[in-house]
Amino acid sequence: MPVLxxxxxxxxxxxxxxxxxxxxxxxxxxxxxxTYYDPAVKRxxxxxxxxxxxxxxxxxxxxxxxxxxxVAGKDVVYHLAAQPGVRRSWGREFEVYLDENLLAxxxxxxxxxxxxxxxxxxxxxxxxxxxxxxxxxxxFDTPRPVSPYGVTKLAGEHLCxxxxxxxxxxxxxxxxxxVFGPRQRPDMAFTRFIQAxxxxxxxxxxxxxLQSRDxxxxxxxxxxxxxxxxxxxxxxxxxxxxxxxxxVLEVIEILGELLGHSVPVRHLPPVPGDxxxxxxxxxxxxxxxxYAPRTGLREGLSxxxxxxxxxxxxAGPG
Ligand code: NAD
Ligand code: UGA
Numbered sequence: 001m002p003v004l005x006x007x008x009x010x011x012x013x014x015x016x017x018x019x020x021x022x023x024x025x026x027x028x029x030x031x032x033x034x035t036y037y038d039p040a041v042k043r044x045x046x047x048x049x050x051x052x053x054x055x056x057x058x059x060x061x062x063x064x065x066x067x068x069x070x071v072a073g074k075d076v077v078y079h080l081a082a083q084p085g086v087r088r089s090w091g092r093e094f095e096v097y098l099d100e101n102l103l104a105x106x107x108x109x110x111x112x113x114x115x116x117x118x119x120x121x122x123x124x125x126x127x128x129x130x131x132x133x134x135x136x137x138x139x140f141d142t143p144r145p146v147s148p149y150g151v152t153k154l155a156g157e158h159l160c161x162x163x164x165x166x167x168x169x170x171x172x173x174x175x176x177x178x179v180f181g182p183r184q185r186p187d188m189a190f191t192r193f194i195q196a197x198x199x200x201x202x203x204x205x206x207x208x209x210l211q212s213r214d215x216x217x218x219x220x221x222x223x224x225x226x227x228x229x230x231x232x233x234x235x236x237x238x239x240x241x242x243x244x245x246x247x248v249l250e251v252i253e254i255l256g257e258l259l260g261h262s263v264p265v266r267h268l269p270p271v272p273g274d275x276x277x278x279x280x281x282x283x284x285x286x287x288x289x290x291y292a293p294r295t296g297l298r299e300g301l302s303x304x305x306x307x308x309x310x311x312x313x314x315a316g317p318g
Contacts, residue, residue, distance in 0.1 A: 014045035065305030067111035089149035101152035102269030147273035172232035177241035181218035207270030216242035217295035227289035240279025
């Protein structure tokens, strides 16, 4: 039976779709090509997929298409569609986050609840933890988001739990930790840093650069996602982290080493919404999903540098 991927033209969704198609699965993807970043970048993400007979793309919003029709006959639903990004979720923008991350998701859950799917895998986020009470953070540690985006992801997890407990819908939320690699979104740190470094620009660091992340290579996040679709325990949340923390300044140093030259850095004020440190305990994913991150920071960053084609004009963060 085919699987459904929402947000299939996005960074992680397009990798997930490719991996499943390459494994012989039949994949239906939906994406509304939102303007959070240039839709031309998203079209490029799915160029290879569009040539495959095993992939069908539905262009439209989850809030507008016939969802019953979309989910009918699907084995697994991977729900990745969202308005991403922690730093832009303040102010009037929050409305978009509510629309895309909660209202659209609730409609999808309603459509899926009686459709007989094997798993509903939800792309949640390390941002639910905020400034976590301990590192590495475990799934049962208290979530306390520091961004409105994180609040919507935590609420999405709660919706998953509701539909699991009330309707036996086998929901599996995954808390991805800062994912990187080829096709990383243009607003995210590594893409911005590589662009600055390869165009004689300056890297803009928010704050002192000593904030750290448990960076996760995209192929590892995708492997975990597919495993969750096959054997994630329904009703269970998993941390999907890369297994090694690095500060932003450490990343910039590695980038300079890989490029063979240092890159000028300009410090800007810290931005509200950024957690100071993230780090995920991954024993639960290791045990239940066989998750074992394979690609470290240096290797993954060099793959991202190699893959970064010049972005179309206007594709950067708005
Ligand atoms: P992305 O923006 O590249 O992909 C999301 C896609 O969803 C976009 O292509 C967008 O057009 C689409 N979309 C948004 N609203 C839609 C709607 N109503 N209907 C149909 N399509 C819609 O983001 P990404 O970085 O690939 O992230 C994928 C998912 O993983 C998101 O849910 C994000 O919140 C989550 N996540 C990402 C990271 C990360 O580091 N990239 C970390 C934690 C969680
Ligand atoms: C990322 C994604 O953007 C979110 O969608 C996701 O939910 C989150 O990971 C997560 O793990 O849950 P973030 O960690 O902010 O969020 O990822 P980046 O945008 O790559 O930023 C990483 C670090 O670099 C942050 O500390 C940020 O302050 C810093 N940064 C980013 C800069 O110093 N300069 C920049 O130009 C961009």
